[in-house]
Amino acid sequence: MITPSKHTDGQCKCLRPFVYFESNCYYFANVPRYFDEAEEICKEFSYHTTPGPYLLASVQTAEENTFIYERARQHWSTKDYWFGAKDDNLDGNFHWLDGSAMNFTSFALGEPTFNRHCLQQWATKGWDDVSCSEREKHFVCKKSAMISSCM
Numbered sequence: 001m002i003t004p005s006k007h008t009d010g011q012c013k014c015l016r017p018f019v020y021f022e023s024n025c026y027y028f029a030n031v032p033r034y035f036d037e038a039e040e041i042c043k044e045f046s047y048h049t050t051p052g053p054y055l056l057a058s059v060q061t062a063e064e065n066t067f068i069y070e071r072a073r074q075h076w077s078t079k080d081y082w083f084g085a086k087d088d089n090l091d092g093n094f095h096w097l098d099g100s101a102m103n104f105t106s107f108a109l110g111e112p113t114f115n116r117h118c119l120q121q122w123a124t125k126g127w128d129d130v131s132c133s134e135r136e137k138h139f140v141c142k143k144s145a146m147i148s149s150c151m
């Protein structure tokens with residue numbers, strides 16, 4: 001169980017253990033889960049003092065993708081991890097579960113394969129469409145930071 005403290009990584013933006021990057025807070029989950037379980041665990045962090053739910057992370061830019069990737073490698077070496085996107089109709093076009101537009105992608109060579117519903121970072125290779133229950137994976141939760149909420 002994570003217990004946020006009022007200490008904030010030296011920045012008054014995200015409560016520890018959440019990590020700040022460009023107006024968002026992130027949580028890197030060390031216990032692997034299936035996709036749907038991971039999404040529920042992210043939502044459970046929404047008691048955090050700022051409004052809006054935590055969800056599995058979306059990625060808006062190459063810089064954000066790199067931030068998450070480098071942080072994830074520190075936590076989990078080269079392991080796979082979930083992103084918060086699904087392709088419900090298997091046409092290869094994913095949508096972010098937080099409703100943001102998918103203007104940036106970083107799929108591995110030969111991916112997506114148009115036959116799996118969930119999105120993962122596939123080790124060091126890039127993004128990949130994969131079965132949501134392929135196996136338990138690490139995951140990243142994200143929400144907007146609210147700088148004014150930190151007293």
Ligand SMILES: [Ca+2]
Nearest residue numbers: 087089091093
């Ligand atoms: Ca689709």
Ligand SMILES: [Ca+2]
Nearest residue numbers: 113128129130
């Ligand atoms: Ca695939």
